[in-house]
Amino acid sequence: MDDTAMSIAAWQRASLPMLVLCVLSVAPRHGYGISQALVSAGLQPIKGAQLYPALVRLEDEGAIVAQWEQSESGPARKVYELTAVGHAQRADLLEQWRTFITAAEAVGRAK
Amino acid sequence: MGCEVRTSMTDRNVSALALDERESELAGTVHEMKVPAAELFGDAEELACEDAAELATVEEEVRTSLAGGLQPALKEVGGMLMGVGIVTSLILIIRSGWSVDIDTALVLIGASVLVAFVGWVIARVLFASGRSAAAVGAGVGAGVVAVAGIASAANVGAGHIAASAVPLPLLVAGLLSPGTATLVIADRMPRQELRENWDDSQWLRRFRGGLRARLVPAVTARGHVAEIEQTLAAGGMSAYSEFGHPLTLAHEVARADKSARRRLWAVSTSAAVGAPLCLAVLVVANQSWGMLTIPVAVAFFLMAAGAFVVGWGRRPWTTQR
Numbered sequence: 568m569d570d571t572a573m574s575i576a577a578w579q580r581a582s583l584p585m586l587v588l589c590v591l592s593v594a595p596r597h598g599y600g601i602s603q604a605l606v607s608a609g610l611q612p613i614k615g616a617q618l619y620p621a622l623v624r625l626e627d628e629g630a631i632v633a634q635w636e637q638s639e640s641g642p643a644r645k646v647y648e649l650t651a652v653g654h655a656q657r658a659d660l661l662e663q664w665r666t667f668i669t670a671a672e673a674v675g676r677a678k
Numbered sequence: 679m680g681c682e683v684r685t686s687m688t689d690r691n692v693s694a695l696a697l698d699e700r701e702s703e704l705a706g707t708v709h710e711m712k713v714p715a716a717e718l719f720g721d722a723e724e725l726a727c728e729d730a731a732e733l734a735t736v737e738e739e740v741r742t743s744l745a746g747g748l749q750p751a752l753k754e755v756g757g758m759l760m761g762v763g764i765v766t767s768l769i770l771i772i773r774s775g776w777s778v779d780i781d782t783a784l785v786l787i788g789a790s791v792l793v794a795f796v797g798w799v800i801a802r803v804l805f806a807s808g809r810s811a812a813a814v815g816a817g818v819g820a821g822v823v824a825v826a827g828i829a830s831a832a833n834v835g836a837g838h839i840a841a842s843a844v845p846l847p848l849l850v851a852g853l854l855s856p857g858t859a860t861l862v863i864a865d866r867m868p869r870q871e872l873r874e875n876w877d878d879s880q881w882l883r884r885f886r887g888g889l890r891a892r893l894v895p896a897v898t899a900r901g902h903v904a905e906i907e908q909t910l911a912a913g914g915m916s917a918y919s920e921f922g923h924p925l926t927l928a929h930e931v932a933r934a935d936k937s938a939r940r941r942l943w944a945v946s947t948s949a950a951v952g953a954p955l956c957l958a959v960l961v962v963a964n965q966s967w968g969m970l971t972i973p974v975a976v977a978f979f980l981m982a983a984g985a986f987v988v989g990w991g992r993r994p995w996t997t998q999r
Contacts, residue, residue, distance in 0.1 A: 616921045619927065620934055642911070
């Protein structure tokens with residue numbers, strides 16, 4: 568893994584709750600599906616060791632709810648869905664992220 | 679300054695590597711700036727707190743906890759043996775002269791109490807490692823041996839002297855040496871790393887045990903295990919490669935679980951308040967410290983009061999994770 572990939576992974580870890588909320592704002596997904604959605608968007612693969620505690624924390628905060636759904640071809644799957652609290656949290660985090668990006672870009676331009 | 683920060687950060691779940699790097703970073707900055715460290719970084723304890731908050735990891739927390747293997751377990755046993763040895767020595771010093779007649783029944787009772795304490799520590803180690811059944815077995819086994827020892831003491835009765843006129847310094851040395859030896863051995867053991875070879879079924883069992891040890895409700899723990907099984911089936915990866923050490927994940931998940939946090943707080947606060955209170959009552963009831971009985975009982979009571987104040991300050995429904 569080169570330095571750029573490492574820094575993207577670090578950004579990803581720091582912004583994981585926001586990324587998860589954004590993925591779930593499109594449609595409910597199970598844990599592995601969230602990971603796949605992030606990879607499809609061009610991000611680094613997220614290990615379960617990082618994703619799973621983040622999901623439990625978001626569930627604890629009431630930002631997401633989980634339901635077991637019986638799949639047609641296999642065992643039941645736990646599917647996560649965004650709540651109203653989660654929608655508000657996502658908007659808040661995105662706003663903070665944009666503010667940060669704007670400030671960081673301004674610093675970058677000022678050199 | 680670097681050493682002070684390092685000392686303050688010890689036992690705050692920061693890895694040795696991170697400590698080394700931070701220490702050399704601070705030393706390098708001081709060397710480069712040619713300004714006293716205190717002026718540059720401020721209070722060492724404050725800096726250590728900030729650094730620890732940033733550098734502490736759950737892996738290190740698990741590695742140094744009771745679940746982390748033989749070394750922390752030996753430290754716990756050594757500390758307990760030292761505690762029992764010191765208390766017994768102090769009682770002997772207060773109550774006896776320079777020599778002591780050793781009563782067989784008292785030795786049996788003392789050994790039974792020791793077995794109960796050691797069994798309790800071993801049971802806690804096993805429980806913290808996610809081996810609940812083994813923990814119950816160890817606890818019950820130690821309990822049976824302790825009860826048998828006390829029953830034997832009752833059969834023997836008082837007045838059977840096992841050794842007479844034993845010099846007190848020799849006895850005190852004998853009482854303190856097992857704890858000292860255990861602590862020295864634990865201190866000299868090489869640093870232990872968390873296990874890395876797991877098959878999935880072992881991993882899942884230990885993960886579930888780790889969740890239960892952190893007081894996650896059984897239904898919730900089963901749900902987490904089922905979800906991880908589902909992820910492993912979907913992705914085709916191994917549990918360890920995807921989720922890391924089972925107890926590390928169990929700690930993180932339990933920390934994010936509201937009911938587990940509340941249960942853990944209730945149990946730890948009750949134990950921290952209840953244990954010194956029980957000791958205070960026992961000391962008063964047995965008058966075991968002679969003329970120091972009341973001061974010792976008051977000290978235990980103050981410890982219980984302090985533990986209550988600290989516990990109340992950390993109540994989970996008002997504090998953040």
